[in-house]
Amino acid sequence: xxxxxxxxxxxxxxxxxxxxxxxxxxxxxxxxxxxxxxxxxxxxxxxxxxxxxxxxxxxxxxxxxxxxxxxxxxxxxxxxxxxxxxxxxxxxxxxxxxxxxxxxxxxxxxxxxxxxxxxxxxxxxxxxxxxxxxxxxxxxxxxxxxxxxxxxxxxxxxxxxxxxxxxxxxxxxxxxxxxxxxxxxxxxxxxxxxxxxxxxxxxxxxxxxxxxxxxxxxxxxxxxxxxxxxxxxxxxxxxxxxxxxxxx
Amino acid sequence: xxxxxxxxxxxxxxxxxxxxxxxxxxxxxxxxxxxxxxxxxxxxxxxxxxxxxxxxxxxxxxxxxxxxxxxxxxxxxxxxxxxxxxxxxxxxxxxxxxxxxxxxxxxxxxxxxxxxxxxxxxxxxxxxxxxxxxxxxxxxxxxxxxxxxxxxxxxxxxxxxxxxxxxxxxxxxxxxxxxxxxxxxxxxxxxxxxxxxxxxxxxxxxxxxxxxxxxxxxxxxxxxxxxxxxxxxxxxxxxxxxxxxxxxxxxxxxxxxxxxxxxxxxxxxxxxxxxxxxxxxxxxxxxxxxxxxxxxxxxxxxxxxxxxxxxxxxxxxxxxxxxxxxxxxxxxxxxxxxxxxxxxxxxxxxxxxxxxxxxxxxxxxxxxxxxxxxxxxxxxxxxxxxxxxxxxxxxxxxxxxxxxxxxxxxxxxxxxxxxxxxxxxxxxxxxxxxxxxxxxxxxxxxxxxxxxxxxxxxxxxxxxxxxx
Numbered sequence: 030x031x032x033x034x035x036x037x038x039x040x041x042x043x044x045x046x047x048x049x050x051x052x053x054x055x056x057x058x059x060x061x062x063x064x065x066x067x068x069x070x071x072x073x074x075x076x077x078x079x080x081x082x083x084x085x086x087x088x089x090x091x092x093x094x095x096x097x098x099x100x101x102x103x104x105x106x107x108x109x110x111x112x113x114x115x116x117x118x119x120x121x122x123x124x125x126x127x128x129x130x131x132x133x134x135x136x137x138x139x140x141x142x143x144x145x146x147x148x149x150x151x152x153x154x155x156x157x158x159x160x161x162x163x164x165x166x167x168x169x170x171x172x173x174x175x176x177x178x179x180x181x182x183x184x185x186x187x188x189x190x191x192x193x194x195x196x197x198x199x200x201x202x203x204x205x206x207x208x209x210x211x212x213x214x215x216x217x218x219x220x221x222x223x224x225x226x227x228x229x230x231x232x233x234x235x236x237x238x239x240x241x242x243x244x245x246x247x248x249x250x251x252x253x254x255x256x257x258x259x260x261x262x263x264x265x266x267x268x269x270x271x272x273x274x275x276x277x
Numbered sequence: 278x279x280x281x282x283x284x285x286x287x288x289x290x291x292x293x294x295x296x297x298x299x300x301x302x303x304x305x306x307x308x309x310x311x312x313x314x315x316x317x318x319x320x321x322x323x324x325x326x327x328x329x330x331x332x333x334x335x336x337x338x339x340x341x342x343x344x345x346x347x348x349x350x351x352x353x354x355x356x357x358x359x360x361x362x363x364x365x366x367x368x369x370x371x372x373x374x375x376x377x378x379x380x381x382x383x384x385x386x387x388x389x390x391x392x393x394x395x396x397x398x399x400x401x402x403x404x405x406x407x408x409x410x411x412x413x414x415x416x417x418x419x420x421x422x423x424x425x426x427x428x429x430x431x432x433x434x435x436x437x438x439x440x441x442x443x444x445x446x447x448x449x450x451x452x453x454x455x456x457x458x459x460x461x462x463x464x465x466x467x468x469x470x471x472x473x474x475x476x477x478x479x480x481x482x483x484x485x486x487x488x489x490x491x492x493x494x495x496x497x498x499x500x501x502x503x504x505x506x507x508x509x510x511x512x513x514x515x516x517x518x519x520x521x522x523x524x525x526x527x528x529x530x531x532x533x534x535x536x537x538x539x540x541x542x543x544x545x546x547x548x549x550x551x552x553x554x555x556x557x558x559x560x561x562x563x564x565x566x567x568x569x570x571x572x573x574x575x576x577x578x579x580x581x582x583x584x585x586x587x588x589x590x591x592x593x594x595x596x597x598x599x600x601x602x603x604x605x606x607x608x609x610x611x612x613x614x615x616x617x618x619x620x621x622x623x624x625x626x627x628x629x630x631x632x633x634x635x636x637x638x639x640x641x642x643x644x645x646x647x648x649x650x651x652x653x654x655x656x657x658x659x660x661x662x663x664x665x666x667x668x669x670x671x672x673x674x675x676x677x678x679x680x681x682x683x684x685x686x687x688x689x690x691x692x693x694x695x696x697x698x699x700x701x702x703x704x705x706x707x708x709x710x711x712x713x714x715x716x717x718x719x720x721x722x723x724x725x726x727x728x729x730x731x732x733x734x735x736x737x738x739x740x741x742x743x744x745x
Contacts, residue, residue, distance in 0.1 A: 041493050041501075046423055047654030053687050073501070091428040097499045158427075161648065181649045183423055228651055231683050262686055262695070266679035 031252065032065040033244050036082035038106075039090070040070045042098050043125055046183070046226055048088030051121060054230035054237045055084060062256050064241070073101050077109035082118060083244040085110075089124025089184075089226055092136075099142055102129065107145055114147050119244045120220040123229065127214065127222035128152045128186055137185075148217045149191035150206075158185045162270055163203035163225050165213040172235035172267075177201060179232055179267045180225025188224075190215060197223055202274045219243050232267050234260045287326060290319035291385065294378045313371030316378055324370065325407040327377040331361075331392040333408055334574070335446075337401045337436060338416030338457065340619045341567040342368070344559070345416055346395045348571035351592035353391065355584040360391040368397040370404055398432055402439040412447040412577060413440070414570050418456040419510055419618040420491050420655075422647030429456070429491055440464060449573050451566070452527040453512040455492050455502065461525065471573035472527035474547070475506050475514050478534045478562065491618070497522050509562060509625075510618045529573040534565060539630040544568070548576045555586045559599055561626045563619070602734060606714040611730065614721050615646075617655035623721060628660060634716040635708045637672035639701070639726035640681045646723040650677045653684045662689035669711050671695050674704050675726045701733055 037052055052068060059066040071077055090098075114120060122130050131150040133141045163182040170176035178198060187207035190196060196206070197214030205213035205224065214223035221240065223229060230237040238255050245252040294316035301311065316323050336346045346362060353360045363376035373394055380388050396404050398418075415436070420429045433456050440448065444465045451457040452472035461468035492511040494501055500519025507513030516523035529548045536543035542557045542565050557568040568589050575585040602609045614620040627636065642648050661668075671694055673681040678697050685695050698704040708718045722730050 041490060044490075044655075046420075046649065047651030050651070050654030050684075050687070053654070057687050057689075091430065093428070093430045094494065097494055181651055183649060226651055228654055228680065228683070231654075231687050232680070259692070262679070262682045262692060265697075266683045269679050 030063065030065055031245055031249060032067070033059060033083040033241070033248070034081060035066060035068045036077075036085045037068055037070050038077070038085060038087045038126075039072050039098055040088075041072055042094040043088040043090040045089040045091060045124065047228055048086075048123060048226065050228045051088070051123070051230045052086055054234070055086075055241065058234065058237050058258065059241060061258055064245070071106075073098065074105065077106040077113075079109045079113035079116060079118070082113070083248055084119045084121070084240060085113065087120070087122045087126030087129065089126060095125050102145065103143070110145060111147055114218060114220055117219050117247055119240050119247070120222075121230075121240060122220065122222045124182075124184055124224055124226050127224060128188060130215070130220065130222055131188065132191070134186065148215055148220065148222070149193040150188050150215050151191070152186040152188045155185050155187055158183060159187075159204040159208055159224075161203055162274065163205065163213070164201040164271060164274060165198040165203070165205060165225075166201055167198040167236070170235050170239065172233060173264065174268075174271065176235075177267070177271060178223075178225065178229070178236060179270045180223070180229050182224040183226065184224055188215075197221060219247070232263055234258070234263050283320070283322065286320040287323060287385065290316040290323050291378055291381055292383075293319055294375060298375065298379055310367060310369065310371045310375065312378065313367075313373070313375035316374050317371065324374050324377070327374075327381060327387075328392070328408040330381075330387045331377070332390060333392050333394060333410040335394050335396050335401075335404075335408075335410040335413045336416070336570075337396045337398050337413065338451075339398060339419045339421050339432075339616065341416040341563060341570070342395045344564060344567040345414060345570045346393060348568060348588060348592050349414070349574050350393055351588040352571060352575050352580060352585055353393065355588045356578075356580050358391050359389040360393050361387075361389045362393040363395055368395045369400045373404060373408065398436055402435045402442075405439040405442040409443055410446050412449060412574065413443070414449040414574055415451065415457050415460060416567070416570055417451050417454045417510075417512065418491070419616055421616045422652070423649060430496075433459075436460065440466065447577055449570065449577055451512070451570065452525050452530075453508065453514070453566075455496060455511065455515050455522070455524070458525055459496055459522075469529065469573055469577050470525050470527045471529040471569050472524065472531075473508060473512075473534075473565075473569070474530050474532045476533070477531050477544075478508060478537070495519055495522055509622060512566075529569070529576050531565065531569055534562075537562060537565075537629070539626070542568075546572055546582075548572070548582075550576065551582065553582045553586060556590045558590050558592055560629070561599075561622060563622045564599075602738060604709065604738065607709065607712045608717040609709075609720060609734070610717055611720045611722065611727065611734075613724065613727050615724055617652050620653075620656040620721075624656065624658060624660060627719060628664060630717075630719075632667065632716060634668065634713070635670055635672065635711050635718045636668055637674065637704060637708055637718065637720045638678075638681045638685075639675040639720065639722040639730060640673070640677040641675045641723050641726045641729075642677045643725045645725050650680045653681060656684075658684060658688040661685070665690055665694060668694070670708070672704050672708055673697050674699055674701055675723065701730060705733065705737075 056066045130148045134152045135141045136154040160183045163180045195216045196212035197216045294312040297312040361380035447467045449469045452470035495517035498520040502515040505514040531544045532547040533545045
């Protein structure tokens with residue numbers, strides 16, 4: 030029996046609007062296929078051991094909660110997280126989690142806050158929030174139609190990719206990273222970053238399965254591919270949003 | 278000269294708004310914000326001028342405003358106080374203006390001497406610039422529609438700013454909510470706290486204590502709170518080990534909840550004026566808090582226990598809030614859902630009902646509902662899987678029916694138990710057909726879905742219009 034261990038980082042601080050749905054989607058889609066999933070919560074004061082987890086999830090938080098964890102992140106976890114990323118552990122980082130993987134966050138007032146510096150992007154805080162439904166496409170993702178991903182974004186930070194930064198996808202509808210360059214999220218090794226919070230994985234099962242596949246391939250040399258599941262409810266939810274915003 | 282012009286503008290504004298209210302009713306619309314907007318446009322000083330003619334009580338906070346206001350209204354009525362109250366949903370500045378205008382006679386004199394105002398927590402700061410209440414009841418702070426209200430701490434700050442406009446108002450605050458209770462710190466206002474006794478109810482062990490916790494960390498020093506007992510969400514007996522901030526002692530408290538059933542609750546109050554038992558004519562722990570807030574209000578005003586007890590046992594629930602509609606030998610119950618903690622509490626209530634039969638979720642994503650439906654993932658729906666044998670079908674409807682279907686699937690509900698029906702009439706027919714005599718159809722709508730389904734039900738079953 031295959032087993033994967035999921036780490037939920039700072040679940041008591043970064044749990045904004047439905048982040049739990051991503052964990053639940055990973056867990057259920059493994060369970061339905063007979064793959065054992067365990068979820069560990071790692072928070073303030075805990076050490077992050079890079080070899081303990083196959084998938085790491087970092088969500089978003091309100092500004093107040095995020096301000097609590099910066100010191101702990103740099104002191105207790107930076108080294109471990111960096112090592113895990115370089116070793117190909119699968120990461121899903123949403124919103125605040127996405128920003129934390131980058132170089133720094135510059136709030137609207139006050140000084141730049143250094144982040145993990147694992148990926149080449151940075152974020153500038155704004156007074157105006159970018160809020161709304163978000164549709165973007167991931168090249169090569171086997172999800173109908175056209176590899177489109179459907180989600181919802183709500184962020185005041187505008188994120189910009191540096192020279193070595195690669196986007197996760199291209200914005201089809203909505204703002205994405207900054208509402209300017211048409212990019213959404215970031216990608217590095219097995220790290221997936223996005224501004225699409227909440228129901229990202231449940232409604233986009235191809236992406237959930239991609240994360241599970243990468244993690245299983247990394248851990249088990251005999252693993253080939255996942256069994257397909259009946260995803261008609263997920264597809265319907267996705268398509269109803271796509272048809273609302275995009276004319277054929 | 279300026280004074281005369283202002284009196285004329287005031288009269289014109291009142292007449293125009295009254296005409297608008299009349300015409301809207303004639304057209305069968307419950308529209309409640311337009312007349313107020315019109316009046317403010319004609320005479321911006323109208324609210325400050327009219328509100329001075331009343332003794333004002335305000336109710337604000339995230340959850341329970343409408344129900345608490347309903348109970349307080351019943352208490353005022355029992356005590357023979359004539360009052361005017363704004364209608365549910367008309368809780369922005371324009372709605373408050375419309376409410377007072379409807380009570381003002383043509384000679385600009387008020388019919389009632391008291392105004393009971395439910396105020397949206399985001400509108401509270403602006404409302405208190407002109408309207409000066411004698412007392413304010415604050416229910417609680419939970420994360421709400423982030424796309425509309427912004428972050429929770431911003432809402433709290435804005436209510437705090439509002440309080441700075443009204444240094445004389447008595448604050449009636451929830452001691453069990455660390456955010457709400459903090460409003461009583463460093464202010465000159467008289468403060469009355471209410472709360473549940475540590476052993477009032479068996480503290481609920483939530484599935485995952487780390488999640489769905491809106492205020493786990495101290496508001497002052499960011500240390501994680503320790504809880505002696507926690508009732509739901511972040512409500513409970515908290516202490517900060519960092520700076521010592523802790524739950525203030527509650528003057529009005531519930532010593533014991535003796536019954537928490539699917540129909541009602543029974544409690545023992547302990548107040549400075551004595552102990553007494555009461556039955557609360559609404560089920561659910563969150564309604565115990567609403568009743569407690571109202572009892573604290575009654576205590577503040579020095580009302581007798583007998584009248585409060587009578588009011589608690591006899592009031593009728595607010596529009597779309599646990600409203601029961603008998604359809605022959607079957608019942609429809611409409612329960613508004615609007616944010617994760619409120620929704621989770623409704624689910625807990627459904628678990629306590631023994632013969633649940635059909636549950637219908639109507640999820641919209643209009644502006645008043647919140648355009649972001651990710652909050653559905655913050656609701657502890659997994660517990661529904663345990664009772665799915667008692668539920669013949671989970672209907673989902675509304676503009677985000679499909680999202681709700683996916684949410685239920687990942688909560689562990691079998692896909693063949695989930696029926697997507699976008700037509701509300703057809704959903705009602707199908708659901709009522711499934712009910713056996715004596716059974717209940719529970720409809721859980723978001724705000725605009727509630728207005729919508731209420732309209733359908735009004736037409737079908739000749740219910741009262743809500744502005745009456």
